[in-house]
Amino acid sequence: MKKKIQVLGDPFPHIIVKNFYTQEELELIWEELTFLNKPGKLQGPEGFHGGSNDFGQYKTNHKALTLDYCYPNKKISNILTVTQKIFDLGFLNLLSSEFPQFKRILHTNYSFTKVRYYDHGTYYEPHEDITFEFIAFSYFHKEPKMFSGGELYFPEYGDYKFDCENNSVIVTPSYIKHGVSPVKIEQSDYRLDDGRYAITHLFGHNHQEVK
Numbered sequence: 120m121k122k123k124i125q126v127l128g129d130p131f132p133h134i135i136v137k138n139f140y141t142q143e144e145l146e147l148i149w150e151e152l153t154f155l156n157k158p159g160k161l162q163g164p165e166g167f168h169g170g171s172n173d174f175g176q177y178k179t180n181h182k183a184l185t186l187d188y189c190y191p192n193k194k195i196s197n198i199l200t201v202t203q204k205i206f207d208l209g210f211l212n213l214l215s216s217e218f219p220q221f222k223r224i225l226h227t228n229y230s231f232t233k234v235r236y237y238d239h240g241t242y243y244e245p246h247e248d249i250t251f252e253f254i255a256f257s258y259f260h261k262e263p264k265m266f267s268g269g270e271l272y273f274p275e276y277g278d279y280k281f282d283c284e285n286n287s288v289i290v291t292p293s294y295i296k297h298g299v300s301p302v303k304i305e306q307s308d309y310r311l312d313d314g315r316y317a318i319t320h321l322f323g324h325n326h327q328e329v330k
Contacts, residue, residue, distance in 0.1 A: 120286070124210060130276040132218045134210070134290040139257065140201065145286060147197040148318075152259065155184060155234055156312050167233060170246055178244035179299075183235040199232060202318055205255050205288065206230075214290065221292070223324065224253055230322035237269055237302045237315040245274045245298035252323035255290045258283040258316065265313040269302040283315065293321070 120138040127133055140148065155161060161182035164170070170178045186199055193199040205211075206227075215222045231251075248254055256271065262285065271289065272280040275296050281289050291297070302315055 124213065126213045126217050128218065130273070130279050131295055132214065132221065132292065133295075134214055134288075135281070136210070136288040137284070138286055139288045140204075140286055144201045144204075145259075147201050148259065151197040152234065152316055153312060156236055160184065161234070161236055178246055179242060181235055181237045181241040181243065181299075183233050186232045186234060198234065198318060202232065202257060202320065205257075205290075205320060206322075211290065221253075227252065227322045227324055229325040230320050233319045233321070235317040235319060236312075237299065237317070238311075239266070239302060239304040239314065241299075241314075242301040243299035245272075245296045247296050248293040248321055250323075251293045251321040253290060253321075254293050255288060255320040255322070256283075257288045257318040257320075258285065259318070260285050260315055261313055265306060266302050266304045266315060268300045269315040270300045271297055272300055273297050283317070293323070 120142070122139060123137040125135045127135065161184050163182060164177040164179050167183040167185055169183075186196055187193075190196045190199060211224050215224050260266070264285070269283055270280040271283055273295060280300075281287075304313060306313075
């Protein structure tokens with residue numbers, strides 16, 4: 120699998136990477152995703168700060184887990200270990216070199232990592248994550264793909280959306296409003312893990328840690 124990187128300025132600055140993880144890395148990620156999707160592990164929106172709309176209702180109904188709270192030693196987690204390459208490989212330099220206003224992306228000093236699973240009928244209403252500065256989304260699904268929908272869409276930018284294909288990554292500024300369209304699984308006998316997985320890195324600056 121050959122990695123393909125795009126640095127895009129239209130309709131807003133962002134990075135898209137196809138085939139980001141190697142086959143060995145994917146096997147490690149799937150090992151943990153399969154474990155976490157066993158009953159009783161992933162939580163509803165009340166357990167991972169799913170946000171609420173103007174009517175006090177949660178903006179989403181998918182399940183997720185904040186890994187940083189589960190692994191005091193991050194090296195125990197396959198996902199936290201493997202996905203660190205998002206920060207280590209230096210491809211974030213591409214965003215800062217193309218768009219100088221994003222040089223701060225090179226100096227982030229904290230992050231939270233969430234594993235999200237979207238089953239049939241789940242969605243996420245449009246929202247912003249302005250308490251952070253950037254977001255990196257990594258997407259995974261079983262092959263062949265068993266669902267439709269589940270696109271990452273940006274309501275303030277017309278019809279622009281990201282299809283979230285398997286083993287792809289998109290990095291955007293956190294102020295870009297985004298949502299997830301409803302996932303649809305037509306098969307009545309689908310397996311528990313036939314839906315859409317996302318690993319979300321929310322990262323920025325903790326000024327208390329700056330010395």
